[in-house]
Amino acid sequence: MFNEEVLAEIEQAKKEYERLxxxxxxxxxxxxxxxxTVSGIPLKMVYTPLDITKVDYLxxxxxxxxxxxxxxxxxxxxxxxxxxxxxxVGIGTAEETNERLKHLFEQGQTGFSVCGMGYxxxxxxxxxxxxxxxxxGVWIDSLADIETLFAGIDMEKISINQIGCxxxxxxxxxxxxxxxxxxxxxxxGTIQNCVIPGGEGPRFEGNGTIDIIEYCSKNLPLxxxxxxxxxxxxxxxxxxxxxxxxxxxLGLYTIxxxxxxGLGVDxxxxxxxxxxxxxxxxxxxxxxxxxxxxVWARLMREDMGAKDPRSWLMRFHVQxxxxxxTAQQPYNNLIRSTIHALAAILGGAQSLSVNSFDEALAIPTxxxxxxxxxxxxxxxxxxxxxxxxxxxxxxxxxxxLTNQLEEQAREILDYLNRLSPxxxxxxxxxxxxxxxxxxxxxxxxxxxxxxxxxxFVMEEEESVPAHSVKLQEYDPGxxxxxxxxxxxxxxxxxxxxVEAAKKMLAxxxxxxxxxxxxxxxxxxxxxxxxxxxxxxxEVFGSLDLSRFGGKFFGM
Amino acid sequence: xxxxxxxxxxxxxxxxxHSTGYYVVAKGLQEAGIEVVLGGYQIPREIVDTAVEExxxxxxxxxxxxxxxxxxxxxxxxxxxRGVPDIKVIxxxxxxxxxxxxxxxMGVREVFTPGTRIQDIVSCVEDSK
Numbered sequence: 001m002f003n004e005e006v007l008a009e010i011e012q013a014k015k016e017y018e019r020l021x022x023x024x025x026x027x028x029x030x031x032x033x034x035x036x037t038v039s040g041i042p043l044k045m046v047y048t049p050l051d052i053t054k055v056d057y058l059x060x061x062x063x064x065x066x067x068x069x070x071x072x073x074x075x076x077x078x079x080x081x082x083x084x085x086x087x088x089v090g091i092g093t094a095e096e097t098n099e100r101l102k103h104l105f106e107q108g109q110t111g112f113s114v115c116g117m118g119y120x121x122x123x124x125x126x127x128x129x130x131x132x133x134x135x136x137g138v139w140i141d142s143l144a145d146i147e148t149l150f151a152g153i154d155m156e157k158i159s160i161n162q163i164g165c166x167x168x169x170x171x172x173x174x175x176x177x178x179x180x181x182x183x184x185x186x187x188x189g190t191i192q193n194c195v196i197p198g199g200e201g202p203r204f205e206g207n208g209t210i211d212i213i214e215y216c217s218k219n220l221p222l223x224x225x226x227x228x229x230x231x232x233x234x235x236x237x238x239x240x241x242x243x244x245x246x247x248x249x250l251g252l253y254t255i256x257x258x259x260x261x262g263l264g265v266d267x268x269x270x271x272x273x274x275x276x277x278x279x280x281x282x283x284x285x286x287x288x289x290x291x292x293x294x295v296w297a298r299l300m301r302e303d304m305g306a307k308d309p310r311s312w313l314m315r316f317h318v319q320x321x322x323x324x325x326t327a328q329q330p331y332n333n334l335i336r337s338t339i340h341a342l343a344a345i346l347g348g349a350q351s352l353s354v355n356s357f358d359e360a361l362a363i364p365t366x367x368x369x370x371x372x373x374x375x376x377x378x379x380x381x382x383x384x385x386x387x388x389x390x391x392x393x394x395x396x397x398x399x400x401l402t403n404q405l406e407e408q409a410r411e412i413l414d415y416l417n418r419l420s421p422x423x424x425x426x427x428x429x430x431x432x433x434x435x436x437x438x439x440x441x442x443x444x445x446x447x448x449x450x451x452x453x454x455x456f457v458m459e460e461e462e463s464v465p466a467h468s469v470k471l472q473e474y475d476p477g478x479x480x481x482x483x484x485x486x487x488x489x490x491x492x493x494x495x496x497x498v499e500a501a502k503k504m505l506a507x508x509x510x511x512x513x514x515x516x517x518x519x520x521x522x523x524x525x526x527x528x529x530x531x532x533x534x535x536x537x538e539v540f541g542s543l544d545l546s547r548f549g550g551k552f553f554g555m
Numbered sequence: 556x557x558x559x560x561x562x563x564x565x566x567x568x569x570x571x572x573h574s575t576g577y578y579v580v581a582k583g584l585q586e587a588g589i590e591v592v593l594g595g596y597q598i599p600r601e602i603v604d605t606a607v608e609e610x611x612x613x614x615x616x617x618x619x620x621x622x623x624x625x626x627x628x629x630x631x632x633x634x635x636x637r638g639v640p641d642i643k644v645i646x647x648x649x650x651x652x653x654x655x656x657x658x659x660x661m662g663v664r665e666v667f668t669p670g671t672r673i674q675d676i677v678s679c680v681e682d683s684k
Contacts, residue, residue, distance in 0.1 A: 128598055131629070136570060136620025238576045323575065327669040359670040361650045436575045437582045444672040453670045471651045474622040 001051045001057055007492030010049055014270065021045070027293040032303050036236065036283040036456040036476045047396035051393055052261045055399055060294070064389045068297040070290050071390035072348045084351035085376045086111030087369050092478040093485065094148035097138040102152055103366055107373050110157050111346035111351060112189075114138055114149065116168025123530035125455065125503075134478035136365060137163075139530045141486045145171040147179075156182055160189035161227075161317070167208045167528045173520035174220075176340040178520070190224035190273055190317070191216075196425065197317050210331060211260045224273040227317070234277035237436035240288045241405060245412035246428050247274055248296065253421060255304065265304050269311030276317040276349075278320045278340035285340075286392050287401035289316070289347025295406045297371055317351035318344035323439075325360045329452035330469055333357035345379055346392055352376060362471040436513035486528060493526040501525035502535060509539040535539050562680060564613040565584035567594040567602050569621040569648075576669075577617045580647065584615075589680060599630040603637050609644060613680055618648040627658045645684060647671070 002010075035043045043050075055061065062068055074081070087109055089100050097114060116137015118128075124133060124141050133139045140146060146169070155177050162170060170191055177187055189454045195209045199403030216225035230247035238246070258268045272291075277287055296314035301305040320340035325333040334357045354372040356364035364372070380386050392398045402538055416424045442448035449455050501522040508518035522532065566581050568574060581591050594602065594611045606614055618626060627646060634640050646658060647667035655666045665679045 127600070130598070130626030131622040132569065132620055135622055230571070235573075283669070327670075361648065362649060431584070432575075433578045436579050440579045440583070440673055444674060450670075471653070473651075474625075476625065 001055055002053065003332060007050065012046060014050065017046070017111070017349060020349070032095060035399070037240070038279070038281045039241040039284060040407075041241070041284065041401060044397075047400055048309045049298040050304070050402040051396050052118055052403070055403070059392060059404075061253060061399075067285075067301070067309070067312060068294045068419065068426045069313060070294045071393050073293065073350075073361060075349065078345075078380070079387040079389075080381060082110070082386070083376075084111035084317075084344065085109050085373055086113045086159075086351050086353050087364075087372050088113050088163065088353050089113050089369070090115035090117075090163070091363060092134035092368060093139055093474070093482045094145040095439040095481075096134070096478065098149050098151055098153075100366060100369070101149075104369060104373060105153070105158075105313055107370050109373055112153065112163060113161040113353060115163040116140070117162060117164060118169035118257055118529055119164055121533040123528050124479065124486055126530070131474075131476075133482060137472050138484050139478070140169055140172070141482065141530070142489050142526045143172045143175055143523045144526060148376055150176055151379050153407050154222065156186060158188075160187070162189065162191045162350075165191050165193040165209065165212065166529070167212065167519055168523060168527075168532045170212065171516060172523045174294070174516075175524050179538070181247070184219055185221055187220060187482075188222045189220075190227050192227045192229055194226055194276065196230050198229065209254075210258055210261050211514045211516050213268060214261060214263060214514055216271060217258075217263060221271075224250075224271050224315075225478070226272040227275045228272065229275045231275045231277040231319055233397065233432055235321055236327055236432035237323065237439040238432050240279065240281065240284050242428075242431060242435070243277060243410050244288060244292045244295070244364065244405060244409040244430070245416065245518060247292065247422065248277065248299065248409065248413050249428075251418045252297070252299065252304070253424075265300075265306045266308040266311050269306050270308060270313075270351070272348075274314055274316040276316050276318050276344075276346040278318050278323055278347075280321070280336070280340070282339060282343050283397060284401055285343035286346045287398050289344070289349070290390070290393070290398070291409065292406035294402070295409060301308065313349045316354070318347075318349040320344065320355045322355050322359055324450065325355060325357070326450060326453050327360040329458060330357055332452050333360070334371065334375075337372070341375055341379060342383075345385060346390075348390060358469055358471060361469065362473075365470060365472045368469070389467060414519075463549075469509055489526050490528075497525040498527065501527055502531070506535050506539055508526060561588065562613065563611040564615055564680060565592045565602070565606050565609055566606070566615045566617070567597045568611065568617040568619070569596070569667055570619060570628055570683070571596045573619055573677050574617070576647065577654065579673070580615060580617075580676055583677060584680065586590040587612045587677040587681070599626060599633055603633045603639070606634075606642050607637060607639055610617060614642060614644045615676075616644060616646045618646060618650060622677060623648075623650050623658050624661075625654045631661045631663075643675070646648045647676070655667055 018307050037043060062071045064072035064077055085108060087104055091097055119137060122128060124139055144517055171304045174184060174435040177184060191212060193209055193212050206491040213225045215229045228251045232241050233246055234243040259265060267342060267469050293314045299311040300312045306312060320337050324336060327522050337354050341352060344352050354375045358364055358368045384393060419427060443450050443454055446454050492498055505518055507517060564584055566577060568577055584591050592611060594605050602614060604661060618625050634642055643664045645665045646663050650666055650668055659666060667676055
C-alpha cells in the first residue's frame with residue numbers, strides 16, 4: 001500500500017525512534033519490550049506501515065460487502081441495518097419466559113433467543129426435573145407451551161433463535177407459525193445446529209442434524225439452519241486463535257456432512273452462521289472477527305468451490321464471555337461486558353447478547369437483562385462507532401493482528417484436517433480442558449489479572465456487596481404448574497389423533513425419511529417431547545443423551 | 556481408613572454442558588494426588604448410588620442449572636437414608652450468596668463460587684478428611 005521510497009523513509013525514522021525508546025527504557029530498568037496477546041500473538045509497542053507492506057487493500061481487505069469481506073459482509077453495515085439485540089431468555093415455564101420476552105421487547109430487544117427448550121428428553125413430571133425445571137432455561141413439554149411462549153409476539157417481525165437443536169421444539173415453532181397462517185418461507189431465525197461425529201454420524205440417514213439442514217435449505221430460505229457454536233468452546237478457556245480455527249473446522253465439517261447427503265455447497269453454505277464469543281483482549285478480539293470473516297470467504301470460495309457470493313459470508317452472533325465475569329464485586333462485570341460488546345460491534349457482529357453482571361451469581365433478573373439491552377443501545381445511539389464501517393480497519397496494529405490470526409488459524413485448521421473427525425473433535429475437547437485448567441492456574445498464581453479476584457480485592461462489606469444485588473430466585477411452583485399444565489394438555493387432546501401421530505412418527509423414523517415434516521405433523525397432535533423421545537428410542541434402540549446437549553457444545 | 560489410602564472424590568454435575576469449572580477442579584484435585592471419579596451429570600439418587608459403589612470419601616457437586624437448596628437437601632437426606640452420612644459433600648458453581656449458609660446448614664462442608672482458587676478446594680478436601 002506504500003511505495004518503496006516512502007517505506008525507506010519510514011524505515012529510517014523507525015531507527016531513530018528505536019534509539020529514542022532505548023534511552024527511555026534504560027531508565028525503567030529491564031522492562032520487557034515484548035508482550036503477547038492471550039493467544040500468544042506477539043505484540044509490539046508500536047505498529048507502522050512497515051508491518052503491513054504486503055497487504056493489498058483490494059485483495060486482502062476490500063470494501064464492505066466485497067470479497068474477501070474483511071471490512072464487513074454488507075456494503076452499508078449498521079447504517080442500514082442495526083445489529084439484532086438478542087438477549088438470551090429462559091426462565092420457569094413458557095408463561096414466565098413469555099412475560100420476560102415481552103418486557104425485553106418493550107425495552108428495545110429486537111431478536112428472540114430462548115434457552116432450555118427441549119434440552120431434557122423426558123416429561124416435566126420426571127424425577128429428573130426436580131429442583132431443575134425452569135432455572136437453566138424455559139421448560140417445554142408440548143406445542144401448548146410453544147403457543148404460550150409466542151403469545152403476543154409477532155413471529156413474522158422478529159428473528160427467532162432456538163438455542164440447542166431439539167427437533168421436536170423446532171417442529172413446534174414451525175407448527176405454531178403454520179397455525180398463524182404464516183408462510184414458512186418468510187420466517188427468519190436460527191437454530192443452534194451443527195454436525196458432530198460419532199453416534200449418529202453424518203453418514204447415518206437418521207441424523208436429525210442434517211435433516212434440519214436439508215429441510216431448511218428447501219423450505220426456510222431465511223432460516224440459519226446451522227449455527228457454529230464455537231462461543232461455548234471459547235468460554236472453556238481456549239484462545240482467540242483456537243476459536244477461529246475450531247469454528248472454521250466445525251463449519252466446514254457441517255457443510256461437508258450435508259454435502260454427503262447430496263446437497264450442493266451453495267444450497268447449504270448461505271445459511272451457515274456462527275456463534276462467537278467476545279473476550280478481554282480487545283484488539284485481538286476485533287482482529288479475530290475480521291480475520292475469521294476473511295479466511296471463511298477464502299476457504300468457501302477457493303477450497304470449497306462455492307459460486308454463490310452468499311456462501312462466502314461469515315455472519316455471526318456474539319454472546320459476550322461469561323468466563324471472565326466474577327462473583328466478587330459483581331458490578332465490575334457491567335464494565336467488562338460493555339468492553340466485550342464494543343469489540344463485537346467494532347468487529348461487525350450481526351447480532352449481540354451482552355452477558356448480565358449477575359451471571360456469576362444466578363440467572364439474570366428482569367432488571368439486569370434490561371441493563372444488557374441498555375448497554376447495546378448506548379453503544380449504538382451514543383458512541384457513534386456504528387456510523388463507520390470497520391473503523392479499526394487500516395490500523396497498522398489491527399491489520400497486522402488480522403494477518404497473524406488468519407495465518408496461524410489456518411495452521412491449526414490444517415492440523416485438524418489431517419486427523420479423523422473423531423480424533424479432531426477429541427483434540428478440541430482436550431485442548432479446551434487443558435486451556436481451562438491453565439487459565440485457572442494463571443489466575444491462582446497471579447500471572448493473569450482478574451480485578452477483584454486476585455488484584456484489588458476488597459472485603460465484601462466495603463465493595464458493592466454481592467449480597468445487596470437482587471437476584472432471580474428459583475420458584476419450586478414452576479414445576480408444579482408445568483406438571484399440571486401437561487396433565488391438562490393430555491386430558492384435552494384428541495386420543496385418536498395422538499395414536500395416529502405416534503404411529504406415523506414411528507413409521508417415519510423406521511423408513512429413515514427426513515424427520516422434520518413428520519415431526520411438524522406429530523407435534524400438532526400435542527405429543528409431549530417425552531413421548532416423542534420414547535418413540536425414537538423404540539425405533540433406534542438406546543438413546544445417546546449426548547445428542548441432547550453434550551459437553552462439547554455446552555448447551 | 557489407613558493413611559496410605561488416597562482420598563477418593565466423586566465429582567458430579569447437576570446438568571450437562573458448561574462444564575469448564577468441573578474439569579478444572581477435577582484436574583486440580585488429581586494433580587494434588589487425590590483420586591477423582593468423574594460421575595458427570597447425575598441426579599441425587601444416582602449420586603448416592605455411585606458414591607457407595609465407588610467407595611468415595613467426598614462428593615463434589617457442581618450446581619449451575621438447579622436449585623441448590625432442593626438438590627442438596629435431597630442428596631443429604633438420601634445419604635442418611637442409605638446409611639452413609641459420613642461421605643462429605645462440597646458444592647461449587649452458581650450459588651446465590653443467600654443460599655450458601657442455607658446449604659451449609661444442611662451439612663455441606665464448603666461451598667465454592669466463581670473466583671475460588673484450586674488450592675482452596677484441594678486444602679478443603681485434604682483438611683476435612
